Amino acid sequence: MxxxxxxxxxxxxxxxxxxxxxxxxxxxxxKAAGVCGTELHFLDGLLQPDAYPFILGHEFSGVVEEVPAxxxxxxxxDRVAVYNLVACGTCKQCTLGRQEIxxxxxxxxxxxxxxxxxxxxxxPVGNLVPIPDSLDFETAATLACxxxxxxxxxxxxxxxxxxxxVVNGIGxxxxxxxxxxxxxxxxxxxxxxxxxxxxLAKALGARAVRAGNEKEYEELPDEIKRLTGGAGxxxxxxxxxxxxxxxxxxxxxxxxxxxxxxxxxxxxxxxxPVMLIIGEQRLVSCVAARKTDLEDGVRLAAAxxxxxxIQGTLPVDRIGEALQGLRERRVLGRNIVTFD
Numbered sequence: 001m002x003x004x005x006x007x008x009x010x011x012x013x014x015x016x017x018x019x020x021x022x023x024x025x026x027x028x029x030x031k032a033a034g035v036c037g038t039e040l041h042f043l044d045g046l047l048q049p050d051a052y053p054f055i056l057g058h059e060f061s062g063v064v065e066e067v068p069a070x071x072x073x074x075x076x077x078d079r080v081a082v083y084n085l086v087a088c089g090t091c092k093q094c095t096l097g098r099q100e101i102x103x104x105x106x107x108x109x110x111x112x113x114x115x116x117x118x119x120x121x122x123x124p125v126g127n128l129v130p131i132p133d134s135l136d137f138e139t140a141a142t143l144a145c146x147x148x149x150x151x152x153x154x155x156x157x158x159x160x161x162x163x164x165x166v167v168n169g170i171g172x173x174x175x176x177x178x179x180x181x182x183x184x185x186x187x188x189x190x191x192x193x194x195x196x197x198x199x200l201a202k203a204l205g206a207r208a209v210r211a212g213n214e215k216e217y218e219e220l221p222d223e224i225k226r227l228t229g230g231a232g233x234x235x236x237x238x239x240x241x242x243x244x245x246x247x248x249x250x251x252x253x254x255x256x257x258x259x260x261x262x263x264x265x266x267x268x269x270x271x272x273p274v275m276l277i278i279g280e281q282r283l284v285s286c287v288a289a290r291k292t293d294l295e296d297g298v299r300l301a302a303a304x305x306x307x308x309x310i311q312g313t314l315p316v317d318r319i320g321e322a323l324q325g326l327r328e329r330r331v332l333g334r335n336i337v338t339f340d
């Protein structure tokens with residue numbers, strides 16, 4: 001099969017790769033796979049798979065091609081999104097419903113198990129999420145990372161009705177966080193580094209502030225306080241991950257405010273604990289999402305309450321273009337790799 005293969009020198013090569021065997025799992029014919037900023041972390045060495053060569057792609061959807069003998073929940077031809085974390089289901093965290101921090105996971109597709117940048121993917125049946133005919137594969141793919149991560153982050157932050165939430169970083173995940181926070185009842189202020197990205201957030205009903213460099217982040221807290229009548233925001237969702245943007249985030253918060261850290265960064269978070277204590281502020285971190293977050297995302301999207309912002313689709317042969325666009329911060333929403 002054709003696949004985008006991550007090599008040991010951290011380059012990506014599109015070529016032939018062995019088609020996976022089912023081995024008591026399902027085989028999914030991939031129809032759409034989102035190109036996420038996390039892929040850049042593999043190219044840069046911040047994240048590493050267990051072995052090379054390796055197929056990236058952790059947000060994808062498709063059609064069931066094969067199921068194990070005796071399987072009754074799914075059959076060939078079913079349309080599905082894929083929850084990428086293969087949790088054990090029996091550890092303390094799983095039994096408490098926190099499978100995203102499973103103590104003994106088998107792995108994670110697109111991280112240390114072959115992922116969705118391929119014509120076919122091996123997926124445990126328990127990781128399949130049905131999608132209705134009304135939901136396109138491109139949207140379903142984005143829900144399998146950015147959508148479910150946004151829902152999970154808003155839940156972890158405990159966003160409340162009538163609050164103000166600042167969403168810093170208007171990429172694929174940020175645009176989903178804007179919508180999830182609004183669904184929870186927040187007034188959203190979007191912070192982005194280009195007018196084009198902020199226009200996307202405004203089209204979703206958010207207010208918008210431009211910030212992208214260190215000076216603009218130094219000025220951001222004053223602007224947020226102006227927009228909130230001096231009180232500061234109740235929530236700050238951090239998706240940029242620079243030391244400057246994270247420092248600004250805490251300064252944007254009002255008393256009892258919550259800083260929600262989403263995504264990976266190798267930059268340091270610097271915060272004075274006295275300032276947190278005085279204002280009883282809190283830091284919440286969240287990793288990926290739970291399967292229920294993906295299921296809820298599918299329901300919301302099917303009902304027209306959450307939408308994906310897709311810049312374009314391209315064949316897997318051109319995945320390098322999509323990755324370079326991410327690196328240069330030119331992507332508006334998500335680019336999707338397809339295999340038709």
